[in-house]
Amino acid sequence: MFDIIIWAGASLSLAGLAGLVWCILRVNKARKAGLSDDDLRAAVQAVLPWNLGALFLSVLGLMMVILGISLG
Numbered sequence: 001m002f003d004i005i006i007w008a009g010a011s012l013s014l015a016g017l018a019g020l021v022w023c024i025l026r027v028n029k030a031r032k033a034g035l036s037d038d039d040l041r042a043a044v045q046a047v048l049p050w051n052l053g054a055l056f057l058s059v060l061g062l063m064m065v066i067l068g069i070s071l072g
Helices: 002-032 037-071
Strands: none
Touching: 002 037
């Protein structure tokens, strides 16, 4: 039972990490495009909710891993 929680948490953490990498690549692409300050700010603001969601997913997965290890 607790093995399932650990592996589910690990997969959630990896999905969150992939989301964070995607956000980094997206902002880096916008920076290299040579956009104006306002356009760059708009691009970063568009990525911000995805970044926070990916971070939350990663933290939730790590909490599940810790819970599974401590209870198992």
